[in-house]
Structures are given as C-alpha cells and as structure tokens.
Amino acid sequence: xxxxxxxxxxxxxxxxxxxxxxxxxxxxxxxxxxxxxxxxxxxxxxxxxxxxxxxxxxxxxxxxxxxxxxxxxxxxxxxxxxxxxxxxxxxxxxxxxxxxxxxxxxxxxxxxxxxxxxxxxxxxxxxxxxxxxxxxxxxxxxxxxxxxxxxxxxxxxxxxxxxxxxxxxxxxxxxxxxxxxxxxxxxxxxxxxxxxxxxxxxxxxxxxxxxxxxxxxxxxxxxxxxxxxxxxxxxxxxxxxxxxxxxxxxxxxxxxxxxxxxxxxxxxxxxxxxxxxxxxxxxxxxxxxxxxxxxxxxxxxxxxxxxxxxxxxxxxxxxxxxxxxxxxxxx
Ligand SMILES: NC(=O)c1ccc[n+]([C@@H]2O[C@H](COP(=O)([O-])OP(=O)(O)OC[C@H]3O[C@@H](n4cnc5c(N)ncnc54)[C@H](OP(=O)(O)O)[C@@H]3O)[C@@H](O)[C@H]2O)c1
Numbered sequence: 007x008x009x010x011x012x013x014x015x016x017x018x019x020x021x022x023x024x025x026x027x028x029x030x031x032x033x034x035x036x037x038x039x040x041x042x043x044x045x046x047x048x049x050x051x052x053x054x055x056x057x058x059x060x061x062x063x064x065x066x067x068x069x070x071x072x073x074x075x076x077x078x079x080x081x082x083x084x085x086x087x088x089x090x091x092x093x094x095x096x097x098x099x100x101x102x103x104x105x106x107x108x109x110x111x112x113x114x115x116x117x118x119x120x121x122x123x124x125x126x127x128x129x130x131x132x133x134x135x136x137x138x139x140x141x142x143x144x145x146x147x148x149x150x151x152x153x154x155x156x157x158x159x160x161x162x163x164x165x166x167x168x169x170x171x172x173x174x175x176x177x178x179x180x181x182x183x184x185x186x187x188x189x190x191x192x193x194x195x196x197x198x199x200x201x202x203x204x205x206x207x208x209x210x211x212x213x214x215x216x217x218x219x220x221x222x223x224x225x226x227x228x229x230x231x232x233x234x235x236x237x238x239x240x241x242x243x244x245x246x247x248x249x250x251x252x253x254x255x256x257x258x259x260x261x262x263x264x265x266x267x268x269x270x271x272x273x274x275x276x277x278x279x280x281x282x283x284x285x286x287x288x289x290x291x292x293x294x295x296x297x298x299x300x301x302x303x304x305x306x307x308x309x310x311x312x313x314x315x316x317x318x319x320x321x322x323x324x325x326x327x328x329x330x331x332x333x334x335x336x337x
Contacts, residue, residue, distance in 0.1 A: 057299040064256050065209040065230035068137050068178055072295055073320045074109030075102045076306030080124055081117045084149030088120050098313055099128035105317040111304040113141035113183055114168050122171040130173045139179035140168045156186030158197035165201045181211035181233055185219055192226050199227040217249040231256035237264055238290045250300050262294055262303040263287045291319035
C-alpha cells in the first residue's frame, strides 16, 4: 500500500494488536442487538471520558460533522487516473452530502487531479457549510508512486491548481501532505502562509507529522488540523492525537478502518460486531469517534453501500465498560 511507505512520525508507546486481543472485550463487554444505539454492553464501575460531541469547530469558524469522507478511493487503481465507473463516484459524493457529511478530504495527488475534479463535478455549486480539505506537497510520477515536493514555488502553484480544479476562490482547509525531507518545513509553511495572506486559503493543516514538527509549523502559520495514520490497531500517532486534543486542533485519522488491507480478521471487534449485527468497520469507527472530541475520521470508499454503513456508525456508542477495556490496552 503506497501510504504505508510514508515515514511515520515519532512514535508514542502505542498498542500492539496482541495486547489489544488479550485485554479488549475480555472484561465481559458484549454487543447488544443492533436495534439499540448502544453496541457494547455496560458492566462498568467507572466512567472513562468518552467524546460525545457530534460536531467540531475547525479553526474556530468551520463547524463540521465529525464523520467525514475520504475521497482518495474514488480514483482509479493505484490511486491513479479515473475510476472505472465515474458516475458511481459522483453518486457517492452526492450521497455523502445527503447523509450529512460536510467534511471531504482530498488531495491534488489523488488521481492525480481526478479526485478534486470529481468533487467539483458532483458538488459544485457547493452547498453551504461544506468544507473541502485538500492537500499539496506530494507528487505522482506514476501509479503507486508518491514523491514529496515541499518547495515553496511548487506549493504555491499547487494551491492555484487546486483552486481551479475545485472551482473555488478560497480553500477552506489546505494541508501540507507531508514534510519534504529536502525542504525545511518553515519554507513550505511560509509559502502556505503567503497563500493564506493572499486570501486563497482559509486554514492550514498538516499531515504525516510529529508533535515537534507541529510546534515548528505553528511558529510560521496558525495550524488548525493534523492528519496522520491512526486506527484501533495502529496508534503510533497517539502522541500527535494527545497534542491535538490539548491544543484543540482537529485530528483526521487516515486509514481509520485499516486502509486497503482492512482491519485484521481476528480483531476481537470482528466476532463481537458480527454476533450482534453491526459490522467491524462500524465498531471501529464508533471507537474512533468516542476516542477524542477532536477526532475527525475520514473513511474512504468506492461503494455506496459502504458509505451508508460508515455514516451509520455515528449512531453507535461504546459503553464505558468497553472504553475501560480499550484504555487498559493503551496503558
Ligand atoms: N494524509 C495521508 O497521507 C493519507 C494517506 C492515506 C489516506 N488519506 C486520506 O484518508 C482517507 C481514508 O483512508 P483510506 O481510504 O486509505 O483508508 P480507510 O478509510 O481506512 O479504508 C478504505 C478501504 O476500506 C474499504 N471500506 C470502506 N468502507 C468499508 C465498509 N463499510 N466495509 C468494508 N470495507 C470498507 C474500502 O473499500 P471499498 O472501496 O470497497 O469500500 C477501502 O479499500 C483517504 O480516502 C484519504 O482521503 C490520507
């Protein structure tokens, strides 16, 4: 998977899958029938802190529903070119909005260009309140290939090109896709600040960074969000999530449901979810949403049915007992 090749930021203590298997659900938490909006049974004596907010205000002025949509999967094979069924991609984007999604994550690199073009085709003129978060700073020499380019001139051109493709005058959230090891991040962020000062970007976000890089970036330009790989089985960016929570920055976990490879079949959530009529993906998304009030999962899909299933996960709630089990894993 291409994104697995990305260097991961400084790792916190993290959680291994084995440790998760050992402790999760072992405390007797069980799934209740799908008719309830509570999927895990409660036997708790303590009440862990669980996020219950359904929206988040990004940068103090953009209110988004916390379950977004990742538009990387609406492109062709290898995140390259057009999808085999373009009409289906358009339908998915429109359905996402109908279902209440108002945060769409994309990038100039997805396709390249085709993801942004499809978003404009499907949704322009955009409904009020829709936040399109795009990114720049990774180039695509070919299918499956991703090459950082954080040079200021490149980033400025990339912003202009995304504005054109998305048919926007200003991009609500522009994320530096990754830090280019050949370019000081201050220079890359300096270019984005110039674009912000010129009115072409509303807010700036980061992706694939560690807390030290976030702190450095914030000296150059206000940062409102961070996008790193994170899911129930991969919490290497826990330290970044903690930073975002403390500083009230949005945290967009990519691969929120495990990416193309999915979550491991033997994940304990799998059996439990199946036994009680919800999918493991829904359970994993519910866990993410409750993990932190700044969490903004952006699951990606090329399937209408999966989209509906993913959005329905916002109705599921983990009980404090389940939280206790998962917290124990993280200890
Ligand atoms: N900043 C970065 O470096 C970076 C890197 C990677 C991704 N991203 C962003 O993060 C978003 C999410 O990541 P992702 O799309 O790679 O991974 P993901 O959301 O964890 O997983 C997507 C995969 O899961 C499948 N899927 C989706 N819903 C499902 C369901 N209900 N049941 C079963 N399978 C399901 C999809 O296949 P189907 O198409 O068959 O549904 C697809 O293969 C991307 O779309 C992109 O916007 C950012």
